[in-house]
Structures are given as structure tokens and as C-alpha cells.
Amino acid sequence: MKAKDTLLYLDGVSVSFDGFRAINNLSLVLQSGEMRAIIGPNGAGKTTMMDIITGKTKPDTGDVYFNGTVDLTGHDEAEIAMLGIGRKFQKPTVFESHTVEDNLVLALSGSRSAFSALFHRQSRDEADRILEILYTIRLFEKRHWLAANLSHGQKQWLEIGMLLAQDPKLLLVDEPVAGMTDAETAETAKLLRDIARTRSVIVVEHDMHFVRELDVKVTCLHEGSVLAEGSLDHVSNDQRVIEVYLGR
Amino acid sequence: MITQWFFKHGDRRGVIVIAFLVGIACLVPLLNLLVPDTSPLHVPTYLVSLLGKYLTYALLAVALDLVWGFCGILSLGHGAFFALGGYAMGMYLMRQIGPRGVYADPVLPDFMVFLNWKELPWFWYGFDNFWFAALMVVLVPGVLAFGFGWLAFRSRVTGVYLSIITQALTYALLLAFFRNDMGFGGNNGLTDFKDILGFNIQAGTTRSALFAATALFLALAVFVSGFIIRSKLGKVLVGVRDAESRMRFLGYRVDRYKLFVWTLSAMMAGIAGALYVPQVGIINPSEFEPANSIEAVIWVAVGGRGTIIGPIIGAVLVNFGKTYFTTAFPEAWLFALGALFILVTLFLPKGILGLYGAWKARRAADAAQKDDEVLPPVVKQSGKRVPAPEPQAAE
Numbered sequence: 001m002k003a004k005d006t007l008l009y010l011d012g013v014s015v016s017f018d019g020f021r022a023i024n025n026l027s028l029v030l031q032s033g034e035m036r037a038i039i040g041p042n043g044a045g046k047t048t049m050m051d052i053i054t055g056k057t058k059p060d061t062g063d064v065y066f067n068g069t070v071d072l073t074g075h076d077e078a079e080i081a082m083l084g085i086g087r088k089f090q091k092p093t094v095f096e097s098h099t100v101e102d103n104l105v106l107a108l109s110g111s112r113s114a115f116s117a118l119f120h121r122q123s124r125d126e127a128d129r130i131l132e133i134l135y136t137i138r139l140f141e142k143r144h145w146l147a148a149n150l151s152h153g154q155k156q157w158l159e160i161g162m163l164l165a166q167d168p169k170l171l172l173v174d175e176p177v178a179g180m181t182d183a184e185t186a187e188t189a190k191l192l193r194d195i196a197r198t199r200s201v202i203v204v205e206h207d208m209h210f211v212r213e214l215d216v217k218v219t220c221l222h223e224g225s226v227l228a229e230g231s232l233d234h235v236s237n238d239q240r241v242i243e244v245y246l247g248r
Numbered sequence: 249m250i251t252q253w254f255f256k257h258g259d260r261r262g263v264i265v266i267a268f269l270v271g272i273a274c275l276v277p278l279l280n281l282l283v284p285d286t287s288p289l290h291v292p293t294y295l296v297s298l299l300g301k302y303l304t305y306a307l308l309a310v311a312l313d314l315v316w317g318f319c320g321i322l323s324l325g326h327g328a329f330f331a332l333g334g335y336a337m338g339m340y341l342m343r344q345i346g347p348r349g350v351y352a353d354p355v356l357p358d359f360m361v362f363l364n365w366k367e368l369p370w371f372w373y374g375f376d377n378f379w380f381a382a383l384m385v386v387l388v389p390g391v392l393a394f395g396f397g398w399l400a401f402r403s404r405v406t407g408v409y410l411s412i413i414t415q416a417l418t419y420a421l422l423l424a425f426f427r428n429d430m431g432f433g434g435n436n437g438l439t440d441f442k443d444i445l446g447f448n449i450q451a452g453t454t455r456s457a458l459f460a461a462t463a464l465f466l467a468l469a470v471f472v473s474g475f476i477i478r479s480k481l482g483k484v485l486v487g488v489r490d491a492e493s494r495m496r497f498l499g500y501r502v503d504r505y506k507l508f509v510w511t512l513s514a515m516m517a518g519i520a521g522a523l524y525v526p527q528v529g530i531i532n533p534s535e536f537e538p539a540n541s542i543e544a545v546i547w548v549a550v551g552g553r554g555t556i557i558g559p560i561i562g563a564v565l566v567n568f569g570k571t572y573f574t575t576a577f578p579e580a581w582l583f584a585l586g587a588l589f590i591l592v593t594l595f596l597p598k599g600i601l602g603l604y605g606a607w608k609a610r611r612a613a614d615a616a617q618k619d620d621e622v623l624p625p626v627v628k629q630s631g632k633r634v635p636a637p638e639p640q641a642a643e
Contacts, residue, residue, distance in 0.1 A: 081499030
């Protein structure tokens with residue numbers, strides 16, 4: 001497979017921390033418009049993989065290409081974010097002392113320079129986009145609340161909304177339904193499927209029920225490399241996957 | 249037009265404080281110069297200078313609040329920028345003495361003659377012009393802060409490590425300025441000033457003018473800080489304070505935002521120092537003392553950080569207490585300051601202004617409850633009342 005026609009291309013990526021190989025010769029390819037679920041036991045390297053893609057961690061060896069040609073290892077977090085890769089953390093990370101609306105204002109795509117921020121005035125277009133996202137993430141009624149006062153599930157949604165506002169080509173979503181109720185989980189799956197219609201998404205998740213609801217290609221990581229890849233049924237019938245991850 | 253803009257976008261509290269500062273900038277000089285000595289309303293000249301000194305401290309506190317309260321950068325060395333601004337002003341005032349010094353040298357300040365220096369060091373050139381000195385008042389602290397911040401923020405030095413480096417910065421400057429070879433008067437510093445802009449620095453009118461200038465600069469600082477905090481840039485700063493890495497993953501160059509507010513804050517501190525020196529009549533290396541910078545942090549904490557207004561109140565109150573204590577019980581002051589810091593940390597984490605905010609919120613909640621009892625249900629649905637867990641507006 002050539003890197004040129006892909007959205008995200010990882011080949012032979014390795015990284016170690018103090019001698020521990022968190023990622024070991026990992027290769028992964030994501031097509032434009034694709035949604036992918038990543039599963040795997042704790043310590044399989046899922047979060048480290050996201051750190052590498054978003055520029056937080058530099059790989060020791062291997063290639064990481066975005067959009068076919070952009071070498072991500074040569075850019076830092078802010079640059080990678082501006083290239084069009086958005087990231088949702090495992091623990092909901094929103095700006096607690098800002099209102100819901102201001103959280104979205106900060107995330108909204110546009111100039112990131114300090115000078116333009118000082119004299120920024122919200123355009124009609126921007127206001128409309130924020131309104132649209134507020135409806136999408138079902139937080140319109142609470143737009144003037146401080147983010148600190150939202151429930152756990154609402155914070156997760158707000159963070160997803162911030163990703164939408166960022167308007168990325170690729171979304172990395174780390175355990176979006178951890179700590180959510182069943183109803184919230186179902187809503188979140190619907191939300192992510194909506195989002196995946198217009199952009200590529202990588203979801204890391206432990207909740208197999210949720211992964212089944214997403215109904216997409218699944219990659220199982222183990223000890224820093226790919227153990228199995230394919231449909232959920234294919235992966236969950238793989239003997240090695242059952243052994244290291246699913247149990248029984 | 250600016251006032252119009254301000255009334256539309258500014259918060260009411262900021263407008264009140266600015267109006268108050270402009271008011272005292274006019275009133276205090278009037279009460280000093282026009283009201284006769286015998287009247288109880290007369291403000292003696294020593295008090296004008298004392299109040300002026302408090303307001304320069306308040307300006308330093310506002311500068312510190314801008315970086316600490318809104319961007320989470322706890323500087324334990326802001327006194328360094330204050331002192332540098334003070335030295336720039338002090339150098340101008342030294343050159344204004346001219347041949348009236350003890351050694352009557354037309355160019356060299358007394359301490360240089362005393363040290364047997366033959367000519368003026370190059371870095372004293374230009375300080376005979378007020379405009380040059382005024383430029384240096386903001387440029388020297390600004391450039392130092394820019395260089396320091398550029399290195400520190402790019403390397404992602406944060407939290408307590410950054411605080412310690414700022415402390416080291418002011419300590420290093422303290423040691424440097426103590427040396428006679430530095431050319432800034434060694435441990436005696438710069439003093440014995442005569443004129444500022446041609447006016448006798450001891451005269452009551454000059455003192456009043458300096459007070460008014462300080463109050464107006466403080467009002468300007470409140471205005472500028474308010475403008476920044478309400479802008480999108482201000483929201484980014486608060487975002488950096490609360491979740492720095494999130495801000496990075498949203499594509500913001502966090503280091504540049506920090507650098508902007510850090511440099512601006514240092515310049516404000518420099519202006520505060522420049523206004524301080526002519527009012528107290530001396531600048532010496534003890535202004536670089538780390539304890540001074542820590543005291544400034546206490547003013548901000550007492551008044552309420554992240555509020556702009558709180559630090560002004562904190563600076564004035566704590567220094568009023570200091571003036572009283574150091575005359576009444578000189579030994580007890582440091583203990584009182586320490587106790588104050590502990591009490592505020594334990595019982596008033598949001599400072600005096602936070603206490604006021606909590607009181608107002610409680611009153612609003614009580615009033616809402618009363619509404620529930622008195623008003624018929626129809627009125628309640630009119631949209632006047634907000635849902636129960638409505639949070640307070642962000643400070």
C-alpha cells in the first residue's frame with residue numbers, strides 16, 4: 001500500500017519509554033472518510049498511538065504520514081491540530097471556567113494568532129456554526145452554563161462538539177462512552193456515526209457493545225502492534241484476540 | 249467613542265473603578281492644594297505621596313494578576329520589572345540634578361565622581377531626555393521579560409519550576425545591582441533627586457501631579473486589562489490556565505499567548521516602578537529583594553486573583569496595614585503578613601472580592617426563593633427566573 005492515497009499512514013512505528021516498547025513496529029492505514037474502532041487490553045499502546053499521531057510523542061523509528069504527503073513527525077501539537085487532526089481525551093477535558101458557548105468559540109476553526117484574537121469579533125457565520133453545533137450536541141439550553149457544572153456525559157459531548165467546531169479531517173476519539181449511561185452511550189454512537197459521514201474517525205473503546213453499535217472495521221492492538229484487523233465478528237472470533245483481550 | 253464602546257461591552261464594575269480612579273486623580277490634588285491646612289478636609293502632602301505609593305503598588309498588583317490570575321503563571325519575580333522601571337526613571341532624575349550635586353560635576357552623578365569615574369558609561373547616554381527614559385521604562389522590562397519568556401515558555405517550563413526561575417531572576421538582579429561596578433550606584437542606589445520635567449520634585453504641586461498621573465495610569469491599566477480579558481485572547485489565556493494541553497490540541501501556540509501577556513505585564517510593572525521612584529525619592533537594589541515580589545503575590549491573593557479589581561483593593565489594604573504595623577509594632581509586621589497569607593489561603597481562597605461575590609450570589613438565591621413564595625406561578629414562568637443550578641457568571 002502506498003502512503004499517497006491514504007488519509008493516515010503509519011508504517012513500522014516504534015517508540016520506547018525507559019526500555020519499555022509501548023509501540024512495536026505498528027502499521028496502520030486509514031482511508032479518507034473511514035471510521036475505525038481500535039480495541040485492545042490496557043497497555044496495548046492505544047493512547048500512545050494517539051500521542052504519536054497528534055505530535056505529543058515522537059516515534060523512535062517509522063513513518064507517520066497524514067493526507068498522503070505530510071510527515072507528522074516533523075510537526076508539533078498546534079501545527080498538527082491546524083493540519084486538521086482533532087483529538088478527544090479519555091478524561092473529558094473542557095475549559096471549566098468558560099461557558100459552554102465560549103468553549104466552542106475557542107475551538108472554532110479560524111486564525112489562531114494572538115493578535116487576531118485580541119481584536120476578534122464574532123461573525124454571523126461563526127455564530128450560526130456555534131448554534132448548529134449546540135443543537136447537534138444537545139446543549140443549546142445550557143449554552144450559558146459554566147462547563148464545570150455539566151454532567152460527565154455532557155462534558156464528553158461538549159468535547160465532541162469542540163472537535164466539530166475545529167472542523168478536522170480526522171478525529172481521534174479516546175473512550176468516548178466511559179462512564180456514560182446506556183442511553184447516553186446509544187446517543188453517542190449515533191452522534192459519531194453522523195460525524196463519520198463527513199470525516200474520518202478513529203475511536204478507541206473498551207465497550208464492545210458500543211463498538212458493535214458503531215458497525216465499522218475494527219483493529220485490535222496488543223503489546224504495541226496490530227493483532228487482528230477486520231469486521232468485528234472476524235476480530236472477535238480470532239483465537240489470539242480471545243486469548244489476550246476478550247477472555248474465556 | 250471609547251467610552252461608548254466601554255459602556256456597551258465593559259462590565260459595570262470596571263467602569264465604576266475607572267470612574268473612581270479618575271475621580272480621586274482630581275479630588276486628592278484639589279484637597280491638597282486648594283483646601284487650607286486648617287480644614288479637616290485638607291490632605292497633607294505626605295499623605296498624597298503615601299497614597300500615590302499605594303497606587304503604584306496597586307498597578308504592580310494588576311500587572312501580576314494579569315499573568316497569575318488569568319494565565320496561571322505565578323511570577324515570584326515581578327518586583328524585578330518594577331525595579332527596572334524604577335531605575336530607568338531614577339537615571340533620568342539623576343541626570344536632571346546636573347551641577348547641583350555635592351561634587352558639582354555637570355555630567356557625572358555624585359556616586360560616579362566618588363568612584364573616580366572619568367566619563368559617563370554608555371548605558372547612561374540618553375537618560376537626560378525624558379522621552380528616552382520613558383521609553384526605557386517600558387522597553388527594558390519588556391525586552392527582559394520577552395527574552396526570559398521566550399526561553400521559558402518555548403521549553404514548556406511551567407508551574408512551580410517557572411516560579412522558582414522568576415525568583416532566581418530577581419535575586420540575580422539584586423546581586424548585580426549591589427555591585428558598584430554595575431554603574432547604578434551600588435547599594436546606595438539612586439537618590440537626592442531635584443527636578444522632574446523641570447518641576448521641583450519636593451513641591452506640593454509636583455507631588456499632586458505625580459499622584460494624579462499614578463491614578464490615571466492605574467485607570468488605564470484597568471481599562472487595558474479589561475479589554476484583553478473580555479477579548480477572545482483573554483478567553484484563550486483562561487483556557488491555557490485551566491487546560492494548557494487542550495489548548496495546544498486545538499491548534500493554539502500557547503507559548504506565544506503566554507509571551508504576549510507576560511511581556512505586557514512586565515511593561516506595566518515597569519511603569520509602576522517609574523511612578524514609584526519620584527514619589528518615594530529613592531531607588532536601590534533592595535527593590536529587587538525576592539520578599540518584595542512575594543509580598544506582591546500576597547496583595548493579589550488577598551484582593552482576589554483573576555478579578556483585576558481585587559488586587560487593587562488587596563495592594564492598598566495590605567500596604568495600609570503595613571504602614572500602620574511598621575510604626576506601631578515594627579517587629580510584628582512579617583508575622584502579621586504571614587498570618588494574613590495563611591488566613592486568606594484557608595478561608596478566602598478567592599480573596600476579598602470572592603467573598604463579596606459569594607455574598608451577592610447568596611442574596612440573589614434568597615431573593616429568588618422569596619419570589620417563589622410570593623409570586624403566583626404565572627409570573628414565575630415569564631422567563632424572569634433562571635433554572636435552579638444556573639452557575640455564576642465567569643469572573
